[in-house]
Amino acid sequence: LHSDEALGDSIQFARYAPMVAALGARVILEIRPAVRQLLAGVSGVAHCVDRSSTPSLAFDLHCPLGSLPLAFGTRLDTIPLA
Secondary structure, three states, X not given: OEOXXXXXXXXXXXXXXXXXXXXXXXXXXXXXXXXXXXXXXXXXXXXXXXXXXXXXXXOOOOOEHHHHHHHOOOOHHHOOOO
């Protein structure tokens, strides 16, 4: 998962990481350094890397954090708790 918007959006949409992990994914979160320490503790995140210095990591799929609500078909009554 990678950040695609502002810092607040990254914090808001990181709540979907546990749902991605529940599907069997090993979640690697590529995030801006300013919020890396905060979001590294999110349930379901296996590894958190700085967006500015992303190492070469192998992955099968990627998704911007801001696309996760649509990917999960989120409605008002299904927004995951933070």
